[in-house]
Amino acid sequence: MLPMSIGAAPFGLMVGALAAGAGLNHLELLMMSGLVYAGASQFTALGMWTEPLPVLSIIGVTLLVNLRHILMGAALAPHIRHLPTWCRWPFVYIFSDETWAMALRRSAKRPLTAPYVAGVVVPFYLVWQFFSILGLTFGHLVEDPKTYGFDFVFTAIFISLVMGFTKTRTDVPPLIVSTLTALIAHQFLPGYWYIFLGGVAGVITGALIYKEKPFKPGETAK
Amino acid sequence: MIDPTTALTILGMTAVTAFTRIFGYWAVGYLSVKGRLKGALNAVPGSILIAIVAPAAFSAGPAEAIAGAVTVGLAWRFPMLVAVIGGVGSVVVLRYLIG
Numbered sequence: 314m315l316p317m318s319i320g321a322a323p324f325g326l327m328v329g330a331l332a333a334g335a336g337l338n339h340l341e342l343l344m345m346s347g348l349v350y351a352g353a354s355q356f357t358a359l360g361m362w363t364e365p366l367p368v369l370s371i372i373g374v375t376l377l378v379n380l381r382h383i384l385m386g387a388a389l390a391p392h393i394r395h396l397p398t399w400c401r402w403p404f405v406y407i408f409s410d411e412t413w414a415m416a417l418r419r420s421a422k423r424p425l426t427a428p429y430v431a432g433v434v435v436p437f438y439l440v441w442q443f444f445s446i447l448g449l450t451f452g453h454l455v456e457d458p459k460t461y462g463f464d465f466v467f468t469a470i471f472i473s474l475v476m477g478f479t480k481t482r483t484d485v486p487p488l489i490v491s492t493l494t495a496l497i498a499h500q501f502l503p504g505y506w507y508i509f510l511g512g513v514a515g516v517i518t519g520a521l522i523y524k525e526k527p528f529k530p531g532e533t534a535k
Numbered sequence: 536m537i538d539p540t541t542a543l544t545i546l547g548m549t550a551v552t553a554f555t556r557i558f559g560y561w562a563v564g565y566l567s568v569k570g571r572l573k574g575a576l577n578a579v580p581g582s583i584l585i586a587i588v589a590p591a592a593f594s595a596g597p598a599e600a601i602a603g604a605v606t607v608g609l610a611w612r613f614p615m616l617v618a619v620i621g622g623v624g625s626v627v628v629l630r631y632l633i634g
Contacts, residue, residue, distance in 0.1 A: 316616060340536045350552075365540075382559060383559035386563075408556060468599070469626075495586035495589035499594065515583070516578050523577075
């Protein structure tokens, strides 16, 4: 899991660098990265971090940016119900785009186990804390992560994860609709609306094209 | 050490984020997942992940767009780590060649 969790490192550094610009100290950033632990919303919030602090606007935008979690939690639910409580609730509280995708990918092959989930979630969580603090301390040194393609690690990981979910022909149309919607929304709307709108458009497509498969013996119901 | 207004803002962010993570998980427990709802939920992972990276992969510039396509092609055939390394490697080379 370590190579994957390192993919979060450049973004942790960027959050740290943004926090430095916003005037947060180490304890405050650790509180944010530790409790909120949601990269996209931390970027947006820190981008809005001015004096006097627009408390309600920041909280409202955080909600919007993280609305996608509602869909994600719903998709995750059937695959984690059997896990023990100590593992299930912390995972629900703390899943991120990557850890959620890796868990779902795994559950397509075999049922999730508590050690697997912990083995995915803990490194990502620690990498995020460590690199956001590192970014706050040395943020000025990593002004341009583009130089070595670090920024593209994230993109490449996500594309690979998506391909892992794409098994049949009916999986493709939602991806195309989501991509096009996200590109258009990104062009014309501010902030992170494109994530939510792309996701919703893809999900609606998935519902519209869904056809009940004839039951095959030996296939387990999901 | 922690400014009270900052703490309040972070706690508010924490509350709404926790709500988004818990609500979907909790709500789906009261529904039976079949038919179009199943089709919709099946489409969630791919639709969300591709929406997150679509701008960075396909409209950031020619180097990123080609590297994005290379990653798609590699991920089709090879293990994830090969696709990630190939995708990142190609973006570095392409940025150097075409900017």
